[in-house]
Amino acid sequence: MLRNREMKVCLIVSAAAVVLGTAAGYIIDRRAGLLILILAFVISLAWFIGAALRYRKISALAGEIDAVLHGREEIDLSKYNEGELSLLQSEVTKLFIRLREQADMLKDDKTRLADSIADISHQLRTPLTSVNLIASALLNPELDNEQRRGQIRDMQRQIDRIDWLISALLKIARLDAETISLRRDKIPLKQLIDKAAQPLAIPMELKGQVLKQEVSGSFTGDLSWTAEAVGNILKNCMEHMQQGVIYVNAKENTLYSEIIIRDTGSGIDKNDLPHLFERFYKGVNSSEQSVGIGLALSRMIIARQNGTVKAENHPSGGAVFTIRFYKSTV
Numbered sequence: 001m002l003r004n005r006e007m008k009v010c011l012i013v014s015a016a017a018v019v020l021g022t023a024a025g026y027i028i029d030r031r032a033g034l035l036i037l038i039l040a041f042v043i044s045l046a047w048f049i050g051a052a053l054r055y056r057k058i059s060a061l062a063g064e065i066d067a068v069l070h071g072r073e074e075i076d077l078s079k080y081n082e083g084e085l086s087l088l089q090s091e092v093t094k095l096f097i098r099l100r101e102q103a104d105m106l107k108d109d110k111t112r113l114a115d116s117i118a119d120i121s122h123q124l125r126t127p128l129t130s131v132n133l134i135a136s137a138l139l140n141p142e143l144d145n146e147q148r149r150g151q152i153r154d155m156q157r158q159i160d161r162i163d164w165l166i167s168a169l170l171k172i173a174r175l176d177a178e179t180i181s182l183r184r185d186k187i188p189l190k191q192l193i194d195k196a197a198q199p200l201a202i203p204m205e206l207k208g209q210v211l212k213q214e215v216s217g218s219f220t221g222d223l224s225w226t227a228e229a230v231g232n233i234l235k236n237c238m239e240h241m242q243q244g245v246i247y248v249n250a251k252e253n254t255l256y257s258e259i260i261i262r263d264t265g266s267g268i269d270k271n272d273l274p275h276l277f278e279r280f281y282k283g284v285n286s287s288e289q290s291v292g293i294g295l296a297l298s299r300m301i302i303a304r305q306n307g308t309v310k311a312e313n314h315p316s317g318g319a320v321f322t323i324r325f326y327k328s329t330v
Helices: 005-028 030-069 083-138 145-176 189-206 223-239 294-303
Strands: 185-188 209-215 218-221 244-252 256-263 307-313 319-326
Touching: 005 030, 083 145, 145 294, 185 189, 185 223, 189 209, 189 218, 189 223, 189 244, 189 256, 218 223, 218 256, 218 319, 223 244, 223 256, 223 294, 223 319, 294 307
Parallel strands: 209 244
Antiparallel strands: 185 218, 244 256, 256 319, 307 319
């Protein structure tokens, strides 16, 4: 306590006041000087003892905080319940709770990162293994030209799959890290649907599928990223049915812009519905090429733009995806 500069100043000033007061009292009357000296000593002693006790509690509080900084999970600050220490205790408690929440969040982030790395490694291992096997097969001198072309086409498909997978995972990572600034442009819903469906035109034609649109109004958001989200949902519908129709109905009202996508396939298995938008989740009827990140990416993009997406089965058959972009916070 005596190493504190403020305490030294207080002691010097107090001592000077006692000396001057006692001297003045002795000049007036010897008994008055003695009384002043005794009162000054008692008051100074009481102040010094109080300060010492307060400094002892402050030192104990500092020790508690230091223990937390070195790994202790709990801290008991209930005993600091007087005066300024009570205020300090309240603020330290708030700080401790906040730090513990952040530590828990960091621990959860590390766990999710480890899980994601494991999932990514697993997802990449399958096509890479296929590419390695195909490359080994191409070294066989007994392959004729037709077999060799078939192997090369298979290799190209696996390479395209790896390229799409890495691209999607990078987009998810950027969304997770919040390093993307999504635009807030007013876009016609027709333009959005056309951009989302354009890459699927040829695959849908080859499968004998038809896209029927009934679209009006606009929405406010990022055209490129939202087209990615809507395109993944359209792609999911296309992959889970053979010949058929994909209906897209989009409209705008005073509260939100809504896009409803419905297919005429077999619908979504009831066990898949609660998990459909989870990262790396593969449904019961998923193909071997599915990696389970397309719908997860769609939900992330839509949610970042004050939107929601849900999946359900239509009463007459087929899957229904409902997307809403709200015009105010919900």
